[in-house]
Structure formats: C-alpha cells, structure tokens
Amino acid sequence: xxFLSEYRDADLVxxxxxxxQRTVTRPWTIMEVCGGQTHSLVKNGLLQLLPPEVxxxxxxxxxxxxxxxxxxxxxxxxALEKGVILCSYGDMLRVPGSQKSLLEAKAAGADVRxxxxxxxxxxxxxxxxxxxxxxxxxxxxxxxPANALSVLHAQRAGVNNYSILTSHVLVxxxxxxxxxxxxxxxxxxxxxxxxxxxxxxDEYYPxxxxxxxxxxxxxxxxxxxxxxxxxxxxxxxxxxxxxENQYSRVVRPExxxxxxxxxxxxxxxxxxxxxxxxxxxxxxxxxxxEFAAFDANxxxxxxxxxxxxxxxxxxxxxxxxxxxxxxxxxxxxxCTPQNPxxxxxxxxEGACAAYYHFANLLESVxxx
Amino acid sequence: MCLAIPGKIKSxxxxxxxxxxxxxxxxxxxxxxxxxxxxxxxxxxxxVLVHVGVAISIVxxxxxxxxxxxxxxxxxxxxxxxxxxx
Ligand code: SF4
Numbered sequence: 001x002x003f004l005s006e007y008r009d010a011d012l013v014x015x016x017x018x019x020x021q022r023t024v025t026r027p028w029t030i031m032e033v034c035g036g037q038t039h040s041l042v043k044n045g046l047l048q049l050l051p052p053e054v055x056x057x058x059x060x061x062x063x064x065x066x067x068x069x070x071x072x073x074x075x076x077x078x079a080l081e082k083g084v085i086l087c088s089y090g091d092m093l094r095v096p097g098s099q100k101s102l103l104e105a106k107a108a109g110a111d112v113r114x115x116x117x118x119x120x121x122x123x124x125x126x127x128x129x130x131x132x133x134x135x136x137x138x139x140x141x142x143x144x145p146a147n148a149l150s151v152l153h154a155q156r157a158g159v160n161n162y163s164i165l166t167s168h169v170l171v172x173x174x175x176x177x178x179x180x181x182x183x184x185x186x187x188x189x190x191x192x193x194x195x196x197x198x199x200x201x202d203e204y205y206p207x208x209x210x211x212x213x214x215x216x217x218x219x220x221x222x223x224x225x226x227x228x229x230x231x232x233x234x235x236x237x238x239x240x241x242x243x244e245n246q247y248s249r250v251v252r253p254e255x256x257x258x259x260x261x262x263x264x265x266x267x268x269x270x271x272x273x274x275x276x277x278x279x280x281x282x283x284x285x286x287x288x289x290e291f292a293a294f295d296a297n298x299x300x301x302x303x304x305x306x307x308x309x310x311x312x313x314x315x316x317x318x319x320x321x322x323x324x325x326x327x328x329x330x331x332x333x334x335c336t337p338q339n340p341x342x343x344x345x346x347x348x349e350g351a352c353a354a355y356y357h358f359a360n361l362l363e364s365v366x367x368x
Numbered sequence: 369m370c371l372a373i374p375g376k377i378k379s380x381x382x383x384x385x386x387x388x389x390x391x392x393x394x395x396x397x398x399x400x401x402x403x404x405x406x407x408x409x410x411x412x413x414x415x416v417l418v419h420v421g422v423a424i425s426i427v428x429x430x431x432x433x434x435x436x437x438x439x440x441x442x443x444x445x446x447x448x449x450x451x452x453x454x
Contacts, residue, residue: 142372146420153384249427258408
C-alpha cells in the first residue's frame, strides 16, 4: 500500500495541514458527503494529519450502502426466479440481501454479470434477444446520466428486452435530511465534485442559506480534500456561510447541460427510501411514464416483502455522521467485510469498510 | 464506483445513423469505449473524464495526467482492468 508521504504532492498537503492548524481556534464538525472522499481521507491517512479540533464525519454518499435491502432481494429474485440476465456494478453484487447477495445467486446458477458500464448491458440484450436483461441502476447524480443513456440507446436500437431497476439517489435532499436530524452536529460540508460536474452549483445555494452552513465543492485527491477542509474552516472561523468551489478545474457552475437535459428527459423526481435512513422526500429518480417499458419495476410484477434490517447494525447513524464506525458494537466483531451485517461494510466506499481496511492508519485518530 | 477517470480520445465513430458519437478512450494503455453524447464539443486528442462508460467533461492534459497517476497509485484503475475481463 502507498502512503501519503510517497505522493508527489505530499509537501503541499502538509502546507495545507499547517494552514489549518494556524486557522483553527475551536472544535468544528465537518461532513464529507461522498463515499469516494471518505475512502481517500481514510486510505491516505489524512484524518490523523488534521488537528484534534477538526472532526470529520462521513456522509451517506455511497450509493451501494443506501440501496434498500428489499431492492437487493428483488434483484436476486429476478435473477433466480425470473431467469433474467442481471447486470450491475461490481460493488452492488456483493451486498448481502436478506437471503443472498447477487454473487451468491450467481453461484446458485443465476446469470449475474459485473459490468463496467450500463451501455454494455444494452449490447448483452441485443445479443440475447430471447432473454430479459435487467441492469440494477444504482448511483448518485454522477452515474444517473449513464444509466439514462442506456435506456435511450435501447429505445433507439429497438431493444425491448432491456430494463433498469432504479436505485437513484440525490445529494442535496440527503444534506437536508442530515441537517434536519436533531442529533446531527454538522457545521460544514464538503460536497462531491463529480456530482457537481453533472449538476453544477445551483442546487447548493439554497442549502447554504437555509441551514447557514458553509459548503465547499471538493475533489477527492489528498490536496483537494485538505484545501476543501481549509476553505470550510476559514468560513467557520469567520462566522460565514457560503458556497465555494474548490474543484473549479473540473466543476463548472452550470454543470454539464447536456447531461442535465438527458436526466430531465428520462427521469422524474420521487421520494426515495435510503437504507438505514428511511424515506427522504424528493430524493431520487424514477423513469418517466414514457419510458415505463424500460422500467424493471413496472415490467416484472414482483411483490417483495420488506424485511427488517439487522437490529445490531447502526448503519443509519453512521451514514448520518452521528456515530463513527468503530462506535458500532459489532464493528470488526460480528461484522467484517467477509461477513458484513450492513452495507457500509461491503462497499469500499462505505465508511465501515474503509475504517476496517485501514484500521492501522486510524489508531492514532481514534484514541484522540 | 463514483469516481470519474481521465483518458485520451483516440478515435471517434458514429452510431444510430450518426446520432450518437462513441469514442475509443485510452487510460494508461487500456482502451475502452465511451459515449460522447454529454460533451458534443469533444474531439480526437482531447482528454475527458469518463464515468461508467460515459464521458462527462473535458479536462486539460496536465490535470488529466496528474489525476490519472494518482488514481493508478491508489489502485482505482484496477476497476477498469478487472471489468474488461468479465
Ligand atoms: S460496523 Fe457493520 S453492523 Fe456496525 S454499522 Fe457498520 S455495517 Fe452496520
């Protein structure tokens, strides 16, 4: 494994750390929303470089982690009982459902495939005209355009044996859900750079005003994260709350207008259930009526019982930044990446798995 | 799975009667197909950020190389290779 000191930019990271130390005068709690950022903060040992006043908590930005259990059960059912070719991103296939994960369904004979892109799933549908192909379309705003394009490609090519099982979630309503939780103590946010590459900045101004919190759109490399944290802390120390864009080399204020057009055409906004958190109003995409033929939920009549989550898993508290993974009594005991009780232990972007894999790096932080 | 990876457009072809532009994009030796529908102005030789088979923005060369190196160092490129085989 590589350590931060080996990166070319290590000096720059340390300069930001010193500047954070010089700036901070009292404790602050900051949440990074995106699981990719969580992964980078933990993996690069950045958390223990921060002064003790700066407490980073990890947000719900891991699409695999927040996909509800019953949707996974539905995907497993489609693969095993309906005989569809079920495709998705690698992490999604490893998440345990109430009975099985998709990979276990594959071991039991189902046709389950890991794909790099949903566009490949359309090709699989073309090559297998006698089979139904379902893509388990999870993701935040960054991933939604690709999933949407797969539907457009299928429509253009006249492929009618392709559909998507959507589990699309949106970042701004998640920030609202975190801020309105009375147990939340978050004072500032790092927002996810790649999400804003698509959506731009407009949705974040009202959040800054309503909750009087600084939000800094940040990249995910060590230098980006440290600079983003410094920008949040400067605002907090001055008593300001503004939207700033640390990642302007990639994120344009208007986002990607073409991508937004495609999203607007294919999807409409619905309430959505987030695993561990519950239903968040207007927090996800579903296919518009016009594209119902490509919606696995409408295409396959499947009634899946909702199963209660493991009572021992406190994923909801972890995803809202109220508890740290190691505060969960099962962390590293009954719950490990080999045998996960909850989704944040499965995905490499989940906070529990990140803490578990890099526990050696974190010891010094956790004793603070 | 939420990261976008920078690569260089090697060639562009048209599909669906010219409606859709698809590119071959090279990521440090690995070539993959990506849709250019979200960035109509992209041309051969440009560096683009690609997320799950769709290019989402044009980035400058310097930035692309730096960020690719970083992703390779932390092992995030393995995802591309892994999935090429399946
Ligand atoms: S450690 Fe395991 S049981 Fe505890 S919150 Fe994380 S996923 Fe759930």
